[in-house]
Amino acid sequence: MATEAQIQANRANAKKSTGPRTDAGKARSRLNALKHGFRARRVDPVLPQEDAGELQARIQEWLDDYKPTNAVERDLVVRGAKIAWSLDRAERHETALLSRRVRQALLHSRARGTAKACGLGRKLLYLTGKRLLPGSGPDWADDPAAFVAALEETPEGARWLLDRWVEVRCLIISDELWTYQDQFKFVRLLGKQPFDAIDDAELNEIFLAWEVIEEGWGVRFWKKVQETTPYEDPAFSAWRLWRELVTRPADADAAVALLRGVAQREIDRLEALIVDLDVVEGEDATEAAEQASFSAGDGSERLRRYQAVRGRELIKTIETLSKLRKESAKPEPKSKAKPTPAPKPSPIPKPAPAAAAKKTTTTEPKPAAAEPVSVNRVMIASPVPAIPEGSRIEARRRPVAPAPMVEPEHTAADFAAIRLRVVREQQKTGPRERGGRPSGLWDQGVGSDEAAVRPAASATSPGGSRRATGSPG
Structure with a gap:
């Protein structure tokens, strides 16, 4: 049976081996088996030796710099701040490991030097x-x-x-x-x-x-x-x-x-x-x-791989945030506008009647500056030269393509002069027997009410035969 002294001793020993009782002591003892914490399932960005306020200040600094506009951007910014925090922790871990290696190297070097000095002093x-025997002595x-x-x-x-x-x-x-x-x-x-x-x-x-x-x-x-x-x-x-x-x-x-x-x-x-x-x-x-200052061991290699992976993750997070901001800043695509219809051409004014033209052809008026007009709805490419009296007008043997549609610059006075010359030619040659129409330009429609000059190709028959356009003979 235990004595009273043994019982008191057991109670005293039990008080010394109950483990931590305070919250701070329990938190420290909880990390006794922790090596690096890289594979932890529970997300706890702040370790006991770290300051939680410092992490919150880091997150707030990122939020102030990036100014997220929605929940997605805010999550990306907070994630980037936490990744940067973990990278800083990894750097501190690496610094602590290398510092210990350096101190041990220096201490070992000094210890080796001291041991060598003591050995030499002992020999000295x-x-x-x-030597009494061959193998005796130092x-x-x-x-x-x-x-x-x-x-x-x-x-x-x-x-x-x-x-x-x-x-x-x-x-x-x-x-x-x-x-x-x-x-x-x-x-x-x-x-x-x-x-x-x-x-x-x-x-x-x-x-x-x-x-x-x-x-x-x-x-x-x-x-x-x-x-x-x-x-x-x-x-x-x-x-x-x-x-x-x-x-x-x-x-x-x-x-x-x-x-x-x-x-x-x-x-x-x-x-x-x-x-x-x-x-x-x-x-x-x-x-x-x-x-x-450099460790080539497996543990250090795993640490460097972890830093590389986390660094790439941080860069990817920032790139994703930048991409979202660029997409949100793009303007909305405009709807395709319908093509505006081309303006309708203005109607071509009809020429003056032939009776009125004959009244004005008694005397050759001086050419006066006036706006160009279109006659018979046919565009004249070049001015028509004056036709001398007694000349023949023959149709061309081959049809000629119509001239490009260019707005003429002839005035009413020019057309009046042309009509006067045509009338004089008709008086000399007389009307044709067939059809009762005059030859020459009258065959081309000059003597009609429209008083327009047609291309020479219209005087050629479809078969290509030549037809006289002038006076008999």
Whole structure:
């Protein structure tokens, strides 16, 4: 049976695992399994982290710009605004994904650089010692100069070296006793082997400074290194002895100043080197960020396809709206007008009677300007020349097509002169025996009441035979 303490503990745990209780918490927890929401069945254009007022402002802005005139145009405008809203969301989603990729790329690059620096520092301060067996010892070549050079290639490695030299300077300033490990680190940070002090002048001076600070301090350390130097080291020789290559410092203060000067020189050099490396590292970081700014994965490809489809849908919506507006702006087609009937020709005035014409032919009147008239309803194409007395008028052998219908410009005076000449010709030739009509122009109807001049083709018989039109003989 549960004790009272267990019951209280269960109640306390139950209060912590009941899930969200507020509406905001429930809304957030509802989206825990949401990945992208592109295939959602429920249309919810506003997500919890978005502002519904911003969407309404976007829709109102579109409505103010397009000013729809009916329900169809309004639906198209609202749809276009929502599509633009979803495209903005997709762009924010893509930006968030790429930003995470860039940050991870930069952090990974820095982590890799730090891990490399720590590995090189461990090798630099590692005391390999003698290899008692063929496979014993570390699996790398003990070359401190190569380790230091590799550390100085990256900002992380240079900072690692700088931190170690700061530690050495603090040890010198504190005036504390040194150990073999401190002496070993001091020499190895310079990229050199302690056993080389009997050949390297700079190392020999450092060992002599230790001797000045404390008698036997430098020589004891060199002999200890000689004992731990591997047998396969080409510089090893059991018969080699300690020797002084340079002059010792004057006193302990001079020796401390020498050691402190070496540490400060390395600190200044590394600080300047870090400035240059940061510039190079910044360029490398920019390149790494640019490389991470594009994702070729399946998820990114689906996102780009979604953006392309939604973009085409937005363009199609705008084109549909523009087409509807153009069609509504077109004027209504006008009904075809009936052709207006051609005006009827004015009636041709009849010529004056022949009796009246004879009265006016006693004397030849002077031609007076008058409007052209049409006689016998036949249009005269050209003025009729005057016919001399005694000439014959013969009908043409072949019929001639009538002249084009041109309104003549002859006056009444011209026709009076023609009639006078015809009368004189009739008086000379006399009337014809057959039909009692005069020859010449009278055969063509000039002597009729209409007093019109007919074409010469009318004098030709249908058979094509020639008929005399003049006087006998």
